[in-house]
Structure formats: structure tokens, C-alpha cells
Amino acid sequence: MQQQIAVITIGIDDLERSKRFYGDGFGWEPVFENEEIAFYQMNGLVLGTWLSSALCEDMQRPSSGDNRAPLALAHNVQKKVDVEPLMDALVVAGGTLLRAAEAPPHGGFRGYVADPDGHAWEIAWNPAWLIDAQGHVTFKA
Amino acid sequence: MQQQIAVITIGIDDLERSKRFYGDGFGWEPVFENEEIAFYQMNGLVLGTWLSSALCEDMQRPSSGDNRAPLALAHNVQKKVDVEPLMDALVVAGGTLLRAAEAPPHGGFRGYVADPDGHAWEIAWNPAWLIDAQGHVTFKA
Secondary structure, eight states, X not given: OOOOOOEEEEEESOHHHHHHIIIIISOOOXXXXXXXXXXXXXXXXXXXXXXXXXXXXXXXXXXXXXXXXXXEEEEEESSGGGHHHHHHHHHHTTOEXXXXXXXXXXXXXXXXXXXXXXXXXXXXXXXXXXXXXXXXXXXXX | OOOOOOEEEEEESOHHHHHHIIIIISOOOOSEXXXXXXXXXXXXXXXXXXXXXXXXXXXXXXXXXXXXXXXXXXXXXXXXXXXXXXXXXXXXXXXXXXXXXXXXXXXXXXXXXXXXXXXXXXXXXXXXXXXXTTOOEEOOO
């Protein structure tokens, strides 16, 4: 089976608020949007931001009402000095700081910001991992 | 800012149980593992499965103890007939059926299975979206 994730769909409560976070914070532009969903073309996969009510109906599993799941999405930047300005921009765009940027034991530099719906994003500089011009990321120990 | 997700890290409670699900169910092989984490090289990004206690400590946000967040990861298959056998294999490998496969209003064919830690996976056939040989997925409305 291909080691492939086609889509990450995150549930949101307010599409305009979410679009401000991803648009003003990350600077990302949707490839498609309607009144209940926005899709972003990412690095070989798609990010979907869909009204939680619709996503939970689609999954046939009600939400616990608490988005604090142990799950984090990470966006890696090219330089250590890029981490903090992006985290600051995400907070200005409606995110919530979870952990200020610092060096973890395994190296690099990272912090965490939750999006307006509580989904956690790690913003990281990891010099070991190659990121190509298309944003494709290759693991390296 | 590059439209890029470098890593999806999902919190797990039992690494061996999780490896059985991803290994026996999806047939995926880790590119790296130690006693608390396994990394899988995916299509231009990395999937990390990390002990929830360590991930939540890293995020500095305790888990709610309920992984039923409104968030779904999707794996897309090449053919409609591939959806149900994969879902069956995931359940045999320790997953929980959330929604049996059927055709959604927007077309294609999909169902949902939760992994042993409660993280939701959509298994989908979407004939509109191109998947190349490296598993890179391109959005198409």
C-alpha cells in the first residue's frame, strides 16, 4: 500500500476566522472554497478546513467538544530565525501560543501554536530534514 | 510561506499496537523507530506516531483524554474496489469501524476507520484527484 496521506481535514467552527488564520498567518491561499469548506493544495497532499458539524457527520462520530487531541501538524521553515516571526504572525492571526520557541533535546528549534479551533501546529526548524522546492519533506535521523 | 506540512504527529498509547495497525493494516514500514516513536516516510511529508505523554509534554498541552477531535486523515486508493478490503484489513489490524464505505454526495467512495488510539482515517477513492507514482496528491474540484 502506498505510504500516502491524501488529505488532512480539520474541523472548524467559523470558516472566515479559520481563513484569516491560514491566510494572514501562514500566507496560504485556498485552491477551492465554498460556504462550508476551504481546500489548500499542500506539498503532495491537501489540507481541508471543513465545518466540524459536517466533518463529524461525515465520519459518523460526534466530536467530544474538545479539540485537544494528542495530534500535531508541523510546518517546517528553512531557517532558525524564521520560527519566531511565523509564530508571532499566527498568534496575531487568531492563534493561541501553546509553547514558545526553544531548542528541543533532539535538536533544531520549535514552538507550538493552536489554530482558532484548537488544532495544534508545531513550527519547526529542523536542519537535518531536506525540504525541496515543492515543499516535499524527507525524513533523516 | 511555502504551503507545506512537514509532519503529522499522532499521539499513541502503545507503540507495538500502533505499529501493528500501520504495518499489518496499511502495510507501511517505519523509516525510523525507537522505544517511544516510529516515523513513516510518506508522500512528501512524515507521519510520526509518538507516545501521547511525550507529545503532550512537547506541546505543553495536556490531552483531554479523548481523541475524538474533529480531524480526519485520508488515505486515497487508486480504485473503488480497493476501499473495502483496506478498511477490512485496518479493522483486523486493530482499528474500529466508524462508517462503512459508501458513496458520498460529492462523488467517489469512502468510509472511516479509527486507529487503535482513536485517530480517524478516511479511506477514499476519489477519481478526480491525481495521485502520482510518489503518492503526491493534487486537488481537483
